[in-house]
Structure formats: C-alpha cells, structure tokens
Amino acid sequence: MSLSRRDFLKFSGGTALAGAVAAGVTAEEAAAEQKELRIKGLTPVNTVCAYCSVGCGILAYVKDGKLIDTEGDPDHPISEGTLCSKGASLSQVVNNPTRLMKPMYRAPGAADWKEVEWDWALDEIAKRVKDTRDRTFMVKSKSKVKEKAPDGKETTVEKEFVVNRTDGIAHVGSAALDNEECYMLQKLVRSWGLVYIEHQARI
Numbered sequence: 398m399s400l401s402r403r404d405f406l407k408f409s410g411g412t413a414l415a416g417a418v419a420a421g422v423t424a425e426e427a428a429a430e431q432k433e434l435r436i437k438g439l440t441p442v443n444t445v446c447a448y449c450s451v452g453c454g455i456l457a458y459v460k461d462g463k464l465i466d467t468e469g470d471p472d473h474p475i476s477e478g479t480l481c482s483k484g485a486s487l488s489q490v491v492n493n494p495t496r497l498m499k500p501m502y503r504a505p506g507a508a509d510w511k512e513v514e515w516d517w518a519l520d521e522i523a524k525r526v527k528d529t530r531d532r533t534f535m536v537k538s539k540s541k542v543k544e545k546a547p548d549g550k551e552t553t554v555e556k557e558f559v560v561n562r563t564d565g566i567a568h569v570g571s572a573a574l575d576n577e578e579c580y581m582l583q584k585l586v587r588s589w590g591l592v593y594i595e596h597q598a599r600i
C-alpha cells in the first residue's frame with residue numbers, strides 16, 4: 398500500500414487517538430503525558446526569545462548540555478505562556494544540523510563560501526565600512542530649489558548645500574533590536590553620515 402505524506406499523518410494521528418481513547422484518556426491528555434516524559438526531572442531555564450523585540454519568555458529544558466525542549470513561560474509578564482510559530486519552534490533552530498556556527502565569507506568573484514573566524518570577519522567589516530565611508534563621503538551637494546523673485550515670480554535654481562553624508566552604505570536593522578539598541582544604532586550610523594537607514598520591524 399502506498400501512503401502519501403498527508404495519508405501517513407492522518408493514519409498515525411488516528412492510530413494515536415484510537416490508542417489513547419482505548420486506554421481511557423483524551424488525545425490532549427496523551428499528548429501532555431508524552432511531553433512530560435521527555436522533560437521529566439529536568440529543571441527549566443528561564444530565557445527570552447531572541448527572534449524579535451517582543452521578548453517573549455521561554456522555558457528551556459536542558460539535559461547534559463543539550464536543549465531538549467522549549468515552551469512558553471506562563472509566568473512571563475509580556476507573553477504569559479504564549480509564543481508565535483517562530484518562538485515555538487526555537488529548539489529546532491538550536492538542534493539543527495544545517496545551523497551555521499561560524500561566519501561565512503564569499504570573496505568577490507568567488508563561487509564558493511568558506512568558514513572564517515569571527516575576529517577576521519569583524520575586522521574586515523570595520524575596515525570595509527571605514528574605506529567605503531571615506532571614499533564616498535560628500536561634504537556638499539547640489540540640489541534644485543524653488544525661489545521667489547522680488548517680483549513674486551517663482552523660479553527653480555540650483556544651490557549647493559552642506560550635507561556631510563555618504564550614499565555608499567546602507568543600514569538595515571534587525572527585528573531583534575529593542576528601542577534602546579535602535580536608538581544607539583541610529584546615533585552610530587548617522588554619525589558616519591548614512592542616510593539610507595531601514596528597519597525590519599515585524600511587530
């Protein structure tokens with residue numbers, strides 16, 4: 398008999414439910430019991446979801462240094478035990494064979510990515526930001542503005558303004574940043590002269 402993935406899930410779900418009902422417990426009770434076995438005897442560690450600045454509370458169950466399970470913290474004042482789909486699947490991100498553990502670098506023109514050390518990556522980013530900023534920094538720029546002549550007629554003239562900016566770098570903020578971090582980042586990148594500043598907010 399060939400089973401599609403959907404058929405398999407329906408079949409296995411039905412089997413589990415039938416077994417649970419036969420044993421005199423509801424499907425919800427059976428699921429809770431199964432979860433309890435996985436985390437039995439483990440002390441939860443309180444932590445905060447790192448995905449976004451909502452900062453939902455998470456209980457992390459750890460055994461022998463390995464994350465076993467995560468769930469919403471019912472005592473957390475912000476999330477009160479709830480998590481969105483990203484927070485709820487956090488343990489799958491931690492225990493994932495495809496998770497990147499080191500920065501990756503692809504040199505200009507190269508086809509492949511290679512692992513690099515954090516020290517090298519951070520130095521390289523700082524060096525390139527400084528080089529690009531110095532190379533593209535503009536003290537003055539010309540713009541067309543409308544002016545009124547003494548006779549009341551409006552004309553368009555080109556004027557030069559002090560701008561102290563760079564068009565060579567843009568900055569995109571992360572949804573994991575909170576208000577204070579965003580404030581500090583704004584100060585930093587505006588002090589370099591950046592004007593293209595965006596944020597990936599998802600709240």
Ligand code: SF4
Nearest residue numbers: 446448449453481484
């Ligand atoms: S809303 Fe979702 S992603 Fe954001 S902190 Fe809460 S669980 Fe994490």
